[in-house]
Amino acid sequence: MKIAIAGAGAMGCRFGYMLADSGVDVTLIDGWKTHVDAINQQGLFVETETDSRRYSLPAMLAEDARGAFDVVILFTKAMQMAEMLQKIAPVLARAKVVMTLSNGLGNIETLEQYVDRSVIYAGVTLWSCELEGPGHIRATGSGNIELQPMMSADMAMADRVVDMLNLAGLNAELSANVLLSIWKKAAFNSVMNTYCALLDCNVGEFGKLPDALNMARTVVREIVLVARSQQIPLTEEMVMHTVQKVFDPRESGEHYPSMHQDLHKGRLTEIDYLNGAVARIGEAQGIAVPVNRLLTQLIHAKEAQ
Ligand SMILES: NC(=O)C1=CN([C@@H]2O[C@H](COP(=O)(O)OP(=O)(O)OC[C@H]3O[C@@H](n4cnc5c(N)ncnc54)[C@H](OP(=O)(O)O)[C@@H]3O)[C@@H](O)[C@H]2O)C=CC1
Ligand SMILES: CC(C)(CO)C(=O)C(=O)O
Numbered sequence: 001m002k003i004a005i006a007g008a009g010a011m012g013c014r015f016g017y018m019l020a021d022s023g024v025d026v027t028l029i030d031g032w033k034t035h036v037d038a039i040n041q042q043g044l045f046v047e048t049e050t051d052s053r054r055y056s057l058p059a060m061l062a063e064d065a066r067g068a069f070d071v072v073i074l075f076t077k078a079m080q081m082a083e084m085l086q087k088i089a090p091v092l093a094r095a096k097v098v099m100t101l102s103n104g105l106g107n108i109e110t111l112e113q114y115v116d117r118s119v120i121y122a123g124v125t126l127w128s129c130e131l132e133g134p135g136h137i138r139a140t141g142s143g144n145i146e147l148q149p150m151m152s153a154d155m156a157m158a159d160r161v162v163d164m165l166n167l168a169g170l171n172a173e174l175s176a177n178v179l180l181s182i183w184k185k186a187a188f189n190s191v192m193n194t195y196c197a198l199l200d201c202n203v204g205e206f207g208k209l210p211d212a213l214n215m216a217r218t219v220v221r222e223i224v225l226v227a228r229s230q231q232i233p234l235t236e237e238m239v240m241h242t243v244q245k246v247f248d249p250r251e252s253g254e255h256y257p258s259m260h261q262d263l264h265k266g267r268l269t270e271i272d273y274l275n276g277a278v279a280r281i282g283e284a285q286g287i288a289v290p291v292n293r294l295l296t297q298l299i300h301a302k303e304a305q
Contacts, residue, residue, distance in 0.1 A: 001164055004029055004095075006068040006088050007076030007102070008039075008059060010258070013137045015073060015170065017046050017055040022168035027069070028059040029088060036061050036282065038135025045136045061302045071097040071161060074111070077262075078104035078273040085114040093233035097161060101125045101145065102275025103189050103258065105182065105281075106165075108150065122178050123147025124185035126246065127170065128255040141252050144171040144277045148178035154224075187223040187239040192217040192246065193259035194295050197269065197302065200254045207247030216243050219275070220222040222289045226282040263302055269297040 003019060005012040007027035020026045028044075030036050036059045043054035052188050060066075065088045076084045081102065085092065092098060099121035100107045108122050124217045127143030145165060149158050158174060165172035175181045195215060196206050216289055220239045227234035246252040262269045276296040282289035 001070040004072045006074050006084050009133035011252040012075035014129040014139045022098045029062055031062045035134040041222055047138045049140050062169045065091050068094045073098045078270050081139045096123055105186050105277040106268050111276045118151045121147050124181050128252045146175040146181040148175045183234050184238050188242045191219050193257040196257045197259040197263050203246050204253030218291050222292050223278050223288050226278050229285040271296050
């Protein structure tokens with residue numbers, strides 16, 4: 001299978017080198033010219049816990065992206081997705097699968113404006129990565145992927161996609177209810193990304209705070225009520241299980257969540273697709289969401305500082 005990864009930041013590059021290392025034909029697509037040039041000229045430099053290596057991978061600028069790819073994996077930030085989809089229209093026109101694994105609520109709705117629902121796969125991932133600079137990532141820890149085609153006409157294709165991801169060691173499985181997976185991940189990110197960004201700490205350091213679990217539950221309880229108003233059977237336990245699991249350094253303990261990375265680099269965050277989306281939906285439903293509203297305001301204040 002030929003794969004294009006559109007949005008080759010930290011995560012796009014991590015998936016790119018892992019897939020390429022397992023023998024898959026991968027092309028990276030991104031809008032950041034210096035990064036694309038660095039990958040084409042020097043290879044993608046990957047640091048892990050044990051070594052560092054350069055991977056030779058082709059990269060294209062989004063506006064120049066052409067070619068036939070079986071699968072396009074979108075790994076932009078939620079707020080960059082529409083612009084990326086517009087730029088890579090020639091690639092999307094020929095793709096059999098267009099998959100989003102980006103964090104946040106609303107990504108499927110964005111995708112549906114640009115591609116037919118029959119090719120859309122949606123999912124979430126607990127893999128993590130840091131973009132250290134142009135053509136340079138730090139990829140530690142482990143993770144998994146839950147994904148599902150939005151229409152289940154071609155399950156043989158879905159199995160092939162899952163097999164390809166697993167051959168690369170990415171621990172993928174088909175989800176029976178990807179909307180639940182997405183809400184569970186969004187709730188988890190609304191805790192971990194937001195608190196780590198505000199407290200300037202990594203996942204493991206947050207986990208060591210005496211009040212970490214109480215602080216997490218306060219956020220999660222509101223999100224569970226909002227999810228239920230959308231017929232999503234989310235429970236507090238589901239989210240808290242994932243929150244506690246990632247404190248381990250073998251999972252994401254040493255990782256600075258993507259929202260922390262964004263604030264650190266002076267970039268906008270995905271807050272409006274996490275706590276902000278929950279607050280928006282909750283308020284429209286008449287559900288009290290003061291904690292998620294306040295956290296959204298605090299992150300916007302940090303963005304403005
Ligand atoms: N990082 C992580 O560990 C995880 C991230 N995710 C999710 O995956 C999605 C992708 O996130 P992630 O890979 O972290 O995104 P990154 O911030 O690493 O990259 C996203 C895009 O931002 C632009 N960009 C990033 N840094 C710079 C810079 N210094 N200068 C100029 N442009 C830059 C590039 O696009 P362009 O130039 O076109 O704007 C890049 O493709 C998000 O939804 C995120 O929440 C999910 C799990 C873990
Ligand atoms: C790695 C993880 C799971 C940590 O919050 C994440 O989703 C992120 O950084 O955005």
